[in-house]
Amino acid sequence: DAMVIQNPRYQVTQFGKPVTLSCSQTLNHNVMYWYQQKSSQAPKLLFHYYDKDFNNEADTPDNFQSRRPNTSFCFLDIRSPGLGDAAMYLCATSRLTTGNQPQHFGDGTRLSIL
Amino acid sequence: DAKTTQPNSMESNEEEPVHLPCNHSTISGTDYIHWYRQLPSQGPEYVIHGLTSNVNNRMASLAIAEDRKSSTLILHRATLRDAAVYYCIPSYQGGSEKLVFGKGTKLTVNP
Numbered sequence: 005d006a007m008v009i010q011n012p013r014y015q016v017t018q019f020g021k022p023v024t025l026s027c028s029q030t031l032n033h034n035v036m037y038w039y040q041q042k043s044s045q046a047p048k049l050l051f052h053y054y055d056k057d058f059n060n061e062a063d064t065p066d067n068f069q070s071r072r073p074n075t076s077f078c079f080l081d082i083r084s085p086g087l088g089d090a091a092m093y094l095c096a097t098s099r100l101t102t103g104n105q106p107q108h109f110g111d112g113t114r115l116s117i118l
Numbered sequence: 119d120a121k122t123t124q125p126n127s128m129e130s131n132e133e134e135p136v137h138l139p140c141n142h143s144t145i146s147g148t149d150y151i152h153w154y155r156q157l158p159s160q161g162p163e164y165v166i167h168g169l170t171s172n173v174n175n176r177m178a179s180l181a182i183a184e185d186r187k188s189s190t191l192i193l194h195r196a197t198l199r200d201a202a203v204y205y206c207i208p209s210y211q212g213g214s215e216k217l218v219f220g221k222g223t224k225l226t227v228n229p
Contacts (some may be wrong), residue, residue: 008161021188037120046205046219103209104150104169107217109161 009072010095010110017085018118025080028093035101036078038070039094041112047094053078054101090117122206127224130196138191138223140206148207152217153180153191154182157202165191201227
């Protein structure tokens with residue numbers, strides 16, 4: 005089945021140690037999104053790529069970066085994780101930017117900071 | 119941004135219909151209304167979306183008020199697997215097309 009795959013499902017890193025989360029998709033969608041979901045909260049959009057065009061949300065901290073080397077893969081880099089960055093990170097895709105297009109989500113990577 | 123209001127929680131019995139309401143009184147004429155749900159320990163899952171007309175798919179039905187200021191997601195026969203947080207989201211937010219998740223409705227389904 006075509007899908008959005010996030011690896012790993014669980015990631016533990018140390019305070020201040022860079023970490024990279026990965027997302028791949030077999031849907032051949034143009035748009036890939038990264039969301040952050042903290043405990044008992046709703047998902048919050050960090051940024052998205054429309055093809056190779058990067059679109060950052062105004063309130064996304066500079067500590068968060070992203071790369072999209074090709075259509076299928078997208079990475080989330082956290083340069084210096086703090087305790088407040090512990091969360092579930094969700095990747096999603098859509099054929100076009102959302103309007104009449106549903107988003108397809110992966111099952112997330114749960115990040116813990118020691 | 120179009121703001122939404124949903125009940126914090128609702129409860130249903132298995133095999134019974136469930137009507138999940140959403141108020142979106144500030145929605146604009148071009149906003150689609152999307153519904154997603156999130157099961158425990160999973161990513162959100164698309165349920166249904168619509169613009170003006172009522173919509174049906176294999177998962178649910180979406181009833182949209184004539185003035186578009188509210189909508190109702192209808193699960194025709196709730197199962198235990200439908201226990202999740204349900205999010206109602208207008209599609210056009212902050213000058214671009216994106217999903218802004220509110221707090222949603224936590225649905226509990228009793229056996």
